Amino acid sequence: MMDCKPKVLVTSRIPEEGMCILDEHCDVKAFDYEGVFPRDLLLKEVKGVDAIICLLADKIDGEVMDAAGPQLKIIANYAVGFDNIDVEAATKRGIMVTNTPGVLTDTTADLAWALILATARRVVEGDKFLRQGKFKGWKPMLLLGTDVHHATLGIIGFGSIGRAVARRAMGFDMKVIYYSAHRASEEVEKKLNAEYRSLDDLLREADFVSIHVPLTKETRHMIGERELKMMKKEAYLINTARGPIVDEKALAKALKEGWIRGAGLDVFEREPEVDPELLELENVVLLPHLGSASYATRAKMATMAAENVIKALKGEVPPNLVNPEVIK
Known part of the structure; x- marks a missing residue:
């Protein structure tokens, strides 16, 4: 002492x-x-x-x-x-x-998956819909979402959290592709059933894009208007890493104009401020930086x-x- x-x-x-x-x-x-x-x-x-x-x-x-x-x-x-x-x-x-x-690897990976499922299956919209008294009974076309199983998951950043997200994808029979500054070993790729892609190819191919890179000069606004326009119109963007990696204005525009189907965000560019346009949109799930919050x-x-x-x-x-x- x-x-x-x-x-x-x-x-x-x-x-x-x-x-x-x-x-x-x-x-x-x-x-x-x-x-x-x-x-x-x-x-x-x-x-x-x-x-x-x-x-x-x-x-x-x-x-x-x-x-x-x-x-x-x-x-x-x-x-x-x-x-x-x-x-x-x-x-x-x-x-x-x-x-x-x-210590927070698995907890943050769990949260990324919570956002994947919440955005794809419109969980927040459904909760709000029910609480507002709008649920009058089962309907064939009510709040249709997107299947996660057998979809393609694109992981940007294949460090410990990115790999933990990939492990969970195996339970959903997903195809996993990843982009990282340093390619993983053949052994790791085989174990996680993950295939390497360039960033552009990943964006074009993935149904869900989940970000797990650190914030650096190189990764700031890594996802902007150009990258969002590369994504499928049916795709979703998930960010549990750092807010400034995504150009928030460009993302709001992408969600408004239908360049992509939806997004799930746990972090924001000017945290704790959130772009007012995002707050008005139904096709984005917004969380107050809960990644490690267990x-x-x-x-x-x-x-x-x-x-x-x-x-x-x-x-x-x-x-x-x-x-x-x-x-x-």
């Missing part, structure tokens, strides 16, 4: 499994702010802390790091992605950056983030370090 308790800022209170670990070793300042943690408050509260546990919505750049002071040792992201953190700026200042990989997974993420912090504050290398070059 550390003799003098270091200070930790938690921008949004995490599950108790993580808070208990932090409270035992640290002087913890945790907030439960409604909405995104305000920038001015972040710059004020970060002063003098030794560690920060932050969310994807928190932009942690050089200004925040300098406001904290030279004693800041670690920025622990409560997420697997870390595009909200200026990792280069952190490395220059000798600050470790960590994430929470692995009791068990969020608890595991909290434990992992807290353990990353404790390791770093003890002078050890945290297990989920994303900038190993910071260690000299």
